[in-house]
Amino acid sequence: MKNIKKKATLICVMFMVSLISFAQKDNFDSMIDMKGTYLDQEMINRGYSFVKTEKSGSDAYQNWFNGNKNKCVTIRVSDGRVKSIVDVPNADCNRGSQGNNNNQYGNDEFSSLIDMKGTYLDQEMKNRGYRFIKTEKSGNDAYQNWFNGNKNKCVTVRVSNGRVVSVVNSTALDCQINQGNQGNMGNNSSGQYKDIKGWVASSAYDELRTRGYKEVERYKKDRLWIVWKHNRSGLCIKTGEDGGKIKEVQESEKCN
DSSP states (O other), rough: OOOHHHHHHHHHHHHHHHHHHHHHHHOGGGGGOOOOGGEEEHHTTTTTTEEEEEEETTEEEEEEETTTTEEEEEEETTTTTTEEEEEOGGGGBBBBBTBBBBOOOOOOTGGGGOOBBGGGGGHHHHTTTOOOEEEEEEETTEEEEEEEEETTEEEEEEEEEEEEEEEEEEGGGGOOOOOTTOOOOOEEEEEOOOGGSSHHHHHHHHHHHTTTTTEEEEEEESEEEEEETTTEEEEEEEEEETTTTTEEEOOTTTTT
């Protein structure tokens, strides 16, 4: 009788372990034969960050890491479609068994961004609580500054040939933020605005609203112009957007 109880208990334990293992396992079946063009967004939606790509003949092997699950997977893409997705050791995602990273390209916090397509950088940084500050170009490279107000932290992201090459910590000055105000530029009673020239338009508009500006009107001439009025100072400005970037920003009289 005792042996029967022991066996029953053992079976129950094994069954529970199997259930837990199954619950933790990602189901990627729906992604098999998916077009590769949809892969990046699908993996980001599932909480994964791109790590790297290696090619072998006509096949591409992409490694993705999920920090919450401490899990690395390799995706094989062939002829433009997903052929397989398998679990691999965390070392394949440049991480140790506990998710530690000794990445050589800069800040460990952003190691999963290395070699990511630049088109996905904006959303990924926003998801991490950063807001875009500015871009400076040097040859084929673009250097983007991003700021996290909660962490009072500025980083510089280098993008080359359409891919993220490095992410490193920068001084608050690089983000034009005074550390003493915890990165809150919205308290600027004078309505600072000149620094947003060159910003991605959507980020610039969000920043202006944070600083206390309200949109008055918009019109299309040589480019898209938006007139803004600062709530505290009454300062009136206008921004000129072209190609998704702020090309001009200047004072205006259209608020009167």
